[in-house]
Amino acid sequence: xxxxxxxxxxxxxxxxxxxxxxxxxxxxxxxxxxxxxxxxxxxxxxxxxxxxxxxxxxxxxxxxxxxxxxxxxxxxxxxxxxxxxxxxxxxxxxxxxxxxxxxxxxxxxxxxxxxxxxxxxxxxxxxxxxxxxxxxxxxxxxxxxxxxxxxxxx
Amino acid sequence: xxxxxxxxxxxxxxxxxxxxxxxxxxxxxxxxxxxxxxxxxxxxxxxxxxxxxxxxxxxxxxxxxxxxxxxxxxxxxxxxxxxxxxxxxxxxxxxxxxxxxxxxxxxxxxxxxxxxxxxxxxxxxxxxxxxxxxxxxxxxxxxxxxxxxxxxxxxxxxxxxxxxxxx
Numbered sequence: 331x332x333x334x335x336x337x338x339x340x341x342x343x344x345x346x347x348x349x350x351x352x353x354x355x356x357x358x359x360x361x362x363x364x365x366x367x368x369x370x371x372x373x374x375x376x377x378x379x380x381x382x383x384x385x386x387x388x389x390x391x392x393x394x395x396x397x398x399x400x401x402x403x404x405x406x407x408x409x410x411x412x413x414x415x416x417x418x419x420x421x422x423x424x425x426x427x428x429x430x431x432x433x434x435x436x437x438x439x440x441x442x443x444x445x446x447x448x449x450x451x452x453x454x455x456x457x458x459x460x461x462x463x464x465x466x467x468x469x470x471x472x473x474x475x476x477x478x479x480x481x482x483x484x
Numbered sequence: 485x486x487x488x489x490x491x492x493x494x495x496x497x498x499x500x501x502x503x504x505x506x507x508x509x510x511x512x513x514x515x516x517x518x519x520x521x522x523x524x525x526x527x528x529x530x531x532x533x534x535x536x537x538x539x540x541x542x543x544x545x546x547x548x549x550x551x552x553x554x555x556x557x558x559x560x561x562x563x564x565x566x567x568x569x570x571x572x573x574x575x576x577x578x579x580x581x582x583x584x585x586x587x588x589x590x591x592x593x594x595x596x597x598x599x600x601x602x603x604x605x606x607x608x609x610x611x612x613x614x615x616x617x618x619x620x621x622x623x624x625x626x627x628x629x630x631x632x633x634x635x636x637x638x639x640x641x642x643x644x645x646x647x648x649x650x651x
Contacts (some may be wrong), residue, residue, distance in 0.1 A: 362523065466489035472519035472569045 366393040491516025519569040525603035530565035548651035561648040578617040583608040585642035
């Protein structure tokens with residue numbers, strides 16, 4: 331049984347890991363888009379009528395497929411990650427009070443993005459990120475307040 | 485229309501700067517306030533500089549909090565802050581300059597100025613009475629910077645004290 335303090339620390343770790351995963355996924359999506367742009371740019375230089383349009387369409391389809399596959403892979407991982415994650419912890423015999431201290435961090439810590447990379451954004455389902463966040467604003471009457479925004483912080 | 489917060493510190497060229505660990509006017513960045521109000525997580529603040537022939541120090545002060553500089557021959561108090569406001573608002577600059585020798589002339593001077601990121605501004609130099617206050621209207625701005633300086637000289641070197649505040 332985890333104490334409240336340990337629970338909070340655990341939740342913070344999970345939250346941080348999810349944020350790292352989101353950033354990694356965004357970077358991957360951007361990299362994919364950049365590669366597509368580059369290919370399209372060079373195709374435009376070689377433009378020769380109908381064949382160029384076909385080639386450009388093929389490039390777009392190729393990268394759309396890559397993006398779709400990336401999202402599907404991420405979805406599959408998302409479905410199985412929480413279950414394995416918690417069951418692994420629950421089955422850990424060292425959860426019992428008479429366990430000797432662990433000599434490694436490997437089995438006691440939650441998986442990090444390096445251990446188990448995922449392309450899934452746990453905060454939304456659009457596959458391209460987007461978080462809710464609050465920022466300070468000055469409203470009418472010179473009153474300081476906070477406003478909620480939804481979007482991606484670049 | 486609402487204004488997104490800048491700061492927490494900064495200047496007209498760099499409106500988004502982290503609060504410095506050491507408050508020093510040499511960094512040329514100052515606290516960013518919401519008109520005369522506190523931010524949800526940051527109280528209204530100005531950066532002061534107390535300068536005299538015997539000491540110099542810098543720090544932060546709250547709205548309405550007097551800042552006092554002591555000298556033998558001269559003393560100066562500088563007050564600096566930035567603001568964001570959706571509407572014009574008034575601040576009061578108060579000063580009180582005294583010599584330790586009663587009746588000694590102290591030649592008080594007062595300078596205040598403001599500039600906004602929208603390009604408006606005002607500069608005022610005055611040789612006021614030894615003490616007093618003045619209301620200054622600061623315009624609505626997405627980012628404005630204000631500076632005031634109160635200065636006095638005791639030519640006989642009896643000792644001088646300058647106090648100033650923004651409220």
